[in-house]
Amino acid sequence: MDTVMHESPPPLPVDDEPKYGGYSRFEIELEFVQSLANPFYLNHLASQKLLDEPAFVAYLAYLRYWARPPYVKYLNYPGPTLKHLELLQERRFRQDIISPELAQALAAEGAKASVDWHKDD
Template sequence: MDSWPMSVDSPALDPPSVPNGGDEPKHGGYSRFELELEFVQSLANPQYLNYLASRKFLTNRAFVAYLEYLQYWARPPYLKYLTFPTATLKMLELLQQEKFRQDIISPDLAQALMAEGMKTAVEWHREG
């Protein structure tokens, strides 16, 4: 998926306001809150990250800045809107590291992340 022109110089935005039924500006029918929520959760999919890496997004400075900006999802009141919290927060954390951003271009790593994520999802509750 291509994105519209990005610039490192564009001013950092404040996180979007939590939906309150008000009249927010829409992008293609979606509010910024909805789009960023969708995107930050899509980042939880290792394969999508691999795809983004293969399209050189993860080496784009503006995109990296955007990833940094997206960290507001790890804080209230946004945190509670994540429906895939475990993987989303982990990936968001990993994506702040340059090494991970470079390594995820390897399909083997994406594969391993998927296998591990699945295994954890099935087995995490068996520990107790």
Template sequence: MASEEASTRTSLKDRFKETDGGRQRFLLELEFVHCLANPTYINYLAQNRYFEDESFVGYLKYLEYWQLPEYSKFIVYPHALFFLELLQNPHFRSAMSHPANKELAHRQQFYYWKHHRSNRLKNILPRQLSAEENVPASNSAVAAAVAPPPPPPQLPTQAPPTSFTPVAVKTESDVRPPGIDRRKRKFQPP
């Protein structure tokens, strides 16, 4: 009996042995995690009751390892990790079965990407510090004793030249002879 059980275990190990070192499994899980960036796909999973299956919910819990830095560097769609985290909540899973919630998530995702660059630049670019922010609180007495720098010298103002002649700029329409019509016409034999 024990030898039969041992042979069954070894046959199962051979059967599920990964011949490619786990590459295929890695790619399949990466593709699935990327699919989670799409609210329509999450809605599809919710409407087809995948989220009611405990083994599927356990699989979503297992996929949280993609949030680790050594795996997240392979993620192309960062919203996938955000939705993966939200899918751990049963209330979010049930809410995504309604089309209105799917549209709301899709719209918010669209607005995020629409304004992503300008919002990111606001946080990345250094802002101009005012005079009060330049002075640390501990050195305020020393800073008060130091005189502010003198204003920059005024540049002499010159009167504009009186004999100003504008330079003509030629555009593409000026280059063409005025009598030629550039529209395509059907060929008319002579």
């Protein structure tokens, strides 16, 4: 567990880096962190008891590097991705997200934010 928190972020992709199942560490972590934008996925993680696992919680803390340059520019939905990643740092949220009502409320909030953002165009 301790090694995950002190490990440095992956380097930006290069052609000769090691692959895991055909993907670079950068690609794997990018896909996973972007999945955190989906509140129903967060609910699924909670239902599988992953959010109770200290090693998984440490991994979520490690993933906070995605909020910094140059990594943040690779996120498709930086707003909800980073918001949920920060919320996942809180024990109370990790417990509460098991509620389908909370997942639904977060989804509705995200949809409203998207509509409101497009109104300004």
